[in-house]
Amino acid sequence: MVARSNRVTIHDVAKAAGVSVSTVSKALNDTGRMASETREKIKSIAADVGFRPNALARSLLFNRSFTVGLLTNDTYGRFTLPLMSGISEALVDHGVSVFLCAIEDDPALAKVHVDAMLDKQVDGIIATGKRVDRSLPVDLAGLPVPVVYAFTEGVPGSVILTADDSDGARLAVERLRKVGRKRIVHVTGPDSFVSAVERADAFRQAVGPDALVMHGAWTEAWGHEAVTMLWGGDKETPDGIFCGNDQIARGVVDALREKGVRVPEDVSIIGFDNWEIFADQTRPALTTVDMNLKELGRTAGLTILDLAEGRAVEAGLRKLPCKLVVRQSCGGDREI
Amino acid sequence: MVARSNRVTIHDVAKAAGVSVSTVSKALNDTGRMASETREKIKSIAADVGFRPNALARSLLFNRSFTVGLLTNDTYGRFTLPLMSGISEALVDHGVSVFLCAIEDDPALAKVHVDAMLDKQVDGIIATGKRVDRSLPVDLAGLPVPVVYAFTEGVPGSVILTADDSDGARLAVERLRKVGRKRIVHVTGPDSFVSAVERADAFRQAVGPDALVMHGAWTEAWGHEAVTMLWGGDKETPDGIFCGNDQIARGVVDALREKGVRVPEDVSIIGFDNWEIFADQTRPALTTVDMNLKELGRTAGLTILDLAEGRAVEAGLRKLPCKLVVRQSCGGDREI
DNA sequence: TCAACGTGAGAAAACGTTTTCTCATCATTT
DNA sequence: AAATGATGAGAAAACGTTTTCTCACGTTGA
Known part of the structure; x- marks a missing residue:
């Protein structure tokens, strides 16, 4: 009707094989009754001319x-x-x-x-x-x-x-515990994010009632700032930090390095997201929660x-x- | 033939309007001859029943x-x-x-x-x-x-x-010149990358025959290392660095900060890629070439x-x- | 009054498949 | 030798569109 294409259709195969299109269709789909030599001959011809069924036509028919x-x-x-x-x-x-x-x-x-x-x-x-x-x-x-x-x-x-954000938080805390950390804090994104809140809740549940959760931006800068706050007062500093994403973790790691605090010898850091471009390139590379x-x-x-x-x-x-x-x-x- | 869908077709419209499908088609496509009131009536009915032509059927017909x-x-x-x-x-x-x-x-x-x-x-x-x-x-x-x-x-x-990699390199050098930089070097990726080579060539052409080009990895670490090399000897240090990508630039900026060299007061940095996640979050934020x-x-x-x-x-x-x-x-x- | 013409609308074919149905042909059974 | 059955293969319809062609009807002009 409009542009004729040069693609080979089932009609071309039928013509080449000297049979009808119905027979070709049945041959190729292994349906219907027919002499097996006919079937094989058609299959071989179809392969020779490079026939591939038009998916549009099938879709129209099958409504799929x-x-x-x-x-x-x-x-x-x-x-x-x-x-x-x-x-x-x-x-x-x-x-x-x-x-x-x-x-x-x-x-x-x-x-x-x-x-x-x-x-x-x-x-x-x-x-x-x-x-x-x-x-x-x-x-x-x-x-x-x-x-x-x-x-x-x-x-x-x-x-x-x-x-499962809660699951992620639990995995992180579990790991920090396993490497012997006792004073664990959570530095994460704004509490306007449901996932931040869910992770924070799971974190508190795992660490204990007076666990420290710090909400801020999802940025490196906030990681930096959080370290400044944590190491700035006269309170005991943490030995494990679970970060809400890898960018925050990156900020935390960089800030700690600047302070001369060793990661992971003095403080263990765990990130979230496993965004390889961050996690892999941070020094040391980030242990992090992957959301699969x-x-x-x-x-x-x-x-x-x-x-x-x-x-x-x-x-x-x-x-x-x-x-x-x-x-x-x-x-x-x-x-x- | 197989699964019947409940989508409204042109036949439904035709039935609702009491005309043939050809007439509906022509009415909706503003083709063919027909009383303008018929056309309008059909259009309005089609809109009422929410008819939308099946693109698969059209594709089959138009071969598009x-x-x-x-x-x-x-x-x-x-x-x-x-x-x-x-x-x-x-x-x-x-x-x-x-x-x-x-x-x-x-x-x-x-x-x-x-x-x-x-x-x-x-x-x-x-x-x-x-x-x-x-x-x-x-x-x-x-x-x-x-x-x-x-x-x-x-x-x-x-x-x-x-x-156009060459164009990008020229833009960078031009800018560094414009802010008054005289000793410009280029820290970029491996010379096994054609784009690295093209940029380096254009860089040399813009800066001069003995312009310094340093090839390394496309990583922050290489940016760090390059700074160490540049500031480590007793040669004159550069006042402008054109980096092969934003990650290298990030490494360079961080290394300079650690050295107490101010960016951009003492040294101007330009990156490549405008990968916002890096360019925006580096401090100071990266001026960089965007490949559009x-x-x-x-x-x-x-x-x-x-x-x-x-x-x-x-x-x-x-x-x-x-x-x-x-x-x-x-x-x-x-x-x- | 009759031919020529314009107008409105529908029938049918086409796009490329799949599937159902029908029908010859040939073999088997009575 | 005739009836039955099995087998192989094709005709036709269907999917939802668009377009070409045809045709009936009404209007105009001579």
Whole structure:
């Protein structure tokens, strides 16, 4: 009707094999009845001419596009990238491709992307963000396709996947204890962040009722400042610091070095996020809590697939465990 | 045939309006002949029932999927993310969506992704990577769809877009000169990187025949070490350092601070990449060369669109200009 | 009054698949 | 030798659009 392409279609194969398209289809899909030599001949011809079925035509027929949309407003990619690679990895095995939709924080742009995805008949949408306690600037409820929220706030009754912040905090404290630390403090981000609060609560529960938690910005500068405060008074200084993210940890480590305090000999430091570009390049390299975002992504991918294929999935918030990545900043790393 | 969906189709609209599907199609697309009241009535009914044409069906008809594939092996996203957002931004206006294919460095995975994209009839493929002088582990020549290489090595005769490294180096030197620096050195990455070499050449050309270029790793540690070398001998110390990336610059700035050398009062520093997470958080914040990757992405998006729609595009390597982002590490930032 | 023409709208084909149904042909059984 | 059954393969419909073609009807002009 419009532009004719030169791609080889099932009709070309049929013509080359001297049979009908139905026969070709059945031959290639191993369905229907037919002489096995016919089947083999068709298969070999199809391979010869390089036939690959047009996925669009199949999608139209099956009402399945084998495509999902990934909505994100994380521009740094710190959280989205591992998530994305997990999703992609899990889905590519099932022949499912991922539409990437970066929506910044623009509701209009988000709507454009969502509409485009729906028009293209995505089998589902994974919503993800840069912050667990904020939702994307678009309402995904009542869409004709399933939605999974990963690392972003979802509407009640939906499927929501996040990392278990409490678990992460517990892992950190456990480790600090294991290397013999007694005076442990927590330097973290603003208490307006739910994850900061959850980690802080778990931290207090693990360390004890009068555990010290210091809230500030998620920056190196705050790490510096916190050290100045901790070492500035006449109170006993800590021997273990659990930091709310790797940037804070980096600030803490640098500030301690400037003070001549040795890490990890005098003080053990544990970060959070395992953002390699920070964790790896800090001296000493950071022992840090990894939120397993790639695994989270993989789970999100498999979950949206379950939903797309009509399998039941339990709704609600599901928290996935963290893991500790041991480098040098906490000590005890050579004991193994 | 298989799963029936509940989405509203053009047939539903036709039924609701009491006309044929052809009439609906023509009404909504403002084509064909028909009483203008019929047209308006149909439009209003279509809007009421929330009809949106199935893009798959149109794609099949037009042989255009309004979809492009983005192939990348950059896992950190430093280069890919801005590129991606530029591509997406440029394309979403044209109703084109982007398949994200993260292929690590795995040829098999790359092939799987490319095949999946071709099956899904992408209108084109944008290849991008983490390094300008390395190609992706897959051969994209001879594909039935156009390919644009952005920030990665492409085959001869193809369309290749990169940032102009020489331009970036010139911008940096120019700026250092402008703030009065006379003894300018260049601390950069390994000379096995083409971009390092190109920048170094342009640097030499701008500064003079005996300009000092120091090659090392792309790391903070190398920045530190370079400062130690520069300030360690009995030679005259530089008053301006152009660094090959922001991490090196960060290392240089930190090392100078430890030495008591003031930045930018005593020495001006300029970085490369404008990786905000580094440039913004270094104290003082880094003046740095931005490769305009978002713009590069935008250009790549529009170029693949041109090719997909059959417009002629000049093949070959096209270098896009850089820009200087002025923060505090070079000085002269308050003069405006 | 009849031909020519313009207008509005629908039928059908097409895009590339898959699947159901039908139908020949040939072998087997009575 | 005739009826039954099994087997192989094709015709047609379907998915949701768009576009070309056709046709009926009403209006205009001679």
